[in-house]
Amino acid sequence: MAVTIKDVAKKAGVNASTVSRVIKDSSQISDRTKTIVRKAMAELGYTRNAAAQILASGKTNTIGVVFPPVDNKSSQPFFMKILTAINETARESNVSIAIATGHTQKELKKQVQLMYSERRVDGFIVLYAGKTDSVREYLFGNNIPYVLVGTPSEHQNEITHVDNDNKLLGHEAVRHLAQLGHKNIAFVTDTKEGEVFAERFQGFNEEMMSRGLTSSLLKFGQNFSIGKATALIVIDDVLSLRVLERLKAQNLSVPDDISLITFNNSIFGTIMHPFLTTFDINVTRLGAASVGKFLDLLNSTSHYHEKTVIPFELILRESTKAK
């Protein structure tokens, strides 16, 4: 029914193997033959059968994308954005994407295992980092090719990963505020878990110290108070929205009374005024790089695991102001 390589071969007056070679643009085929075969393909409307190609070649040319096993997490715009970027970059290299989602770590692991053992994917891109979970243990333990988006807590030297420089991000946040004349700067977070917090906070600390300023850490919760801070560095823009609300309730105006800078540049930063001054972490490039690195991993004989650092960019908006 559907047109196959044989139909093309017959029409072009060549062997099927020649058609196959033309498809992959093999250098051993003469230009004359290529032209003839391509014409035949076009006339018949040939498209290759993916399953046949995968079975015969032994390569799936598809990457499994693993989402974090927590519902609320994946509702963040970040995930949809990076999925789009990954999909687009992959397509440019003619590779497909399969996705793995699950409510629990166990479900997720089952799915990842199945995908790999059914030979649906060549490996994975994992969209969460931090502490090793059973999914990543499985990948790591079985030497399955994968790259992490984010920074792992352990084995950093043995895992290919792609991330921003979160420590530098902490430094830069302080720098921006200090340039505006702020000295009493506090770091605000709702969680002390994870590498992202650890690194951004460390960078903050280092920069404060190097400027002879005393740093303070504010945990956002019930009785949140900014003390004598004149500027806040908030761990991400969703929390910033809550902080903003609390400040308003305390009759503190941003940026007039207090400056606020944050990270990620998600859609949450421009929903309400003041629009947030924030660091864009370049999700599109994170996604593109993760695909690139994965493909490198697959093709390289050497098992060299490196970290790729994606640059960020300060987006100046309305929430910071000179003191």
Next chain:
Amino acid sequence: MAVTIKDVAKKAGVNASTVSRVIKDSSQISDRTKTIVRKAMAELGYTRNAAAQILASGKTNTIGVVFPPVDNKSSQPFFMKILTAINETARESNVSIAIATGHTQKELKKQVQLMYSERRVDGFIVLYAGKTDSVREYLFGNNIPYVLVGTPSEHQNEITHVDNDNKLLGHEAVRHLAQLGHKNIAFVTDTKEGEVFAERFQGFNEEMMSRGLTSSLLKFGQNFSIGKATALIVIDDVLSLRVLERLKAQNLSVPDDISLITFNNSIFGTIMHPFLTTFDINVTRLGAASVGKFLDLLNSTSHYHEKTVIPFELILRESTKAK
């Protein structure tokens, strides 16, 4: 290298075709044989090769999920949520998911065409409705099985689709407000495009009329003013956040001065106070039903296209109050 059906057959002392039948739990195989074969599979750690199975059977058992061709749209939590639901439901029926994303309609169409012609998918679930675009024209014109999430503007009777009853949603919003004693109720939107607006607004109108109330439509923009309204029905919760901010700027308090009810129950409804009273549209069931309907479509010989209506639920929170 990997263990195949042949290895299992040898170990179990049967023919490969028998193993194949055991895998699909064919009723023609004796229980005794099934037990023996399953034991052999377990001992060898057999998993079937997806590509071989697809090639031999001619069925891909995978569904292509098509995202809307607009960036900002897909950043809404809705899409990640429904993708997760679709993936989970599909997995329960042993079907896989492939995704199609693109910045433009043209890109998207190219991708959809390729997926289908390479025989990677049996058909599609399209995550946007409204007016027909070139992607859906292609699907419709070529008789490719697909289901729509949402309500199409045309051919409603010839397209299988899954949606909430948006008109009823409009009715119910008025009902809730009327029960609280409100009479001056306005509908607020930032766009008049699309079936969602059309239907919710129509339901609003009908219900207002049947109660002898005069309905009014407010377009949200520069000089937004609520007039003499005491209650607002806002098209979705993202816009609600902006409306809330504008009201605050006008020294109007929600819900004390004015009530606000909205739709979708996304994460945006509980970021800031007042938490929004909203209708949950049950995204998880939308996703699950779209998979179910798609599978029905594939297996049915009759080409009967129906609409599936997913129930919604009122989530009472802080933004509405008795007058």
Next chain:
DNA sequence: CTGAAAGCGCTTACAG
């Protein structure tokens, strides 16, 4: 209830 055989549509050494 089970086996033997052909076939799905490609790829890839091997020859020439």
Next chain:
DNA sequence: CTGAAAGCGCTTACAG
């Protein structure tokens, strides 16, 4: 530069 052949790992009529 091209062809003939074997093989990838399944499924599925066909027989018995």
